[in-house]
Amino acid sequence: MALVQYILILCFTGVLCNTANTSAPSADCSTDPHPFMPIGSKYYLINAAVKMNWFEADLFCRTFDSDLAVIESEAEMDALSFHVTTNGNLGKFFWLGATDLAVEGKFMSHYNGRAIPYAKWARGQPDDSQKREDCVHLWPVNNIYFMNDYPCYSEGYALCEMRQRPKCCGESALSKNGLKKLVDEYVRSAYPILNCRD
Ligand SMILES: [Ca+2]
Ligand SMILES: [Ca+2]
Structure with a gap:
């Protein structure tokens, strides 16, 4: 598919453009976290019922507009570990949103x-x-959770993290950075008639 076609599809489907954010009903900005639950300072969705590989787990989270969790601090690690070990899930391992698939040995947030x-x-x-462990999971060792790299096609459980929404009606913080900004600017300059944000 040509790049332009791809960009246009993204635009029309709202991936690039913020029409939905600027004119959306309040439901889009809802703070209702269901089915996510507060654990520590974030909201998570833990699927401890169906095993899936890392890629499937990633897609599972995306169906809930979330991502595999990226633990950012010891406090988050402790909160998640405590929750998992005290809610009947001790012994299970959970996929995290970290991988060195792109560059061996460099674990990046997916x-x-x-x-x-x-x-x-x-x-x-x-x-x-x-030489086949590229995806990170939460792994219990002597009933204490640590991180481990593991084969991505092994089966574990999804640990999804609710995205931290930008301000409802403001410009997305993400739109100020990276590829999204570049493509967005390209769309705006090349197809001003399709400027669906303004
Ligand atoms: Ca690796
Ligand atoms: Ca390993």
Whole structure:
């Protein structure tokens, strides 16, 4: 598909343009977190019922407009570990939104493409065992959760993190950065008639 066609599709479907944000009913800005639950300072959706590989888990989260969780601090790690171990899920492992699929040994957030801000690796990890471990999961060792790199096609459970919404009616913080901005500017300059934000 030509780039222009792709961009136009994104525009019409609202991926690039903020029409939905600027004129959306309040439901779009709803603070109702269901089915996410507050754990520590964030909202999470834990699917401890259906095992899936990392890619499936990523898509599962996206169906809820969320992403596989990226743990950003020791406090978040502790809160999640406590929740999982005290809600009958101890022993299960949960996929996180971190991977070194792009560059071996450099674990990046699948959400924003940046280096993960925090890690609590289990001893000896990450080890890229058999050179096939590129996805990160929460892994219990002696009933304490750590992080481990693991084969992406292994099956675990999805740990989704609710996106931190930008201000409802303001410009998305994400739109100020990166590829989205570049493509958005391209659309605006090349197809002013399709400027669906203003
Ligand atoms: Ca690896
Ligand atoms: Ca490993």
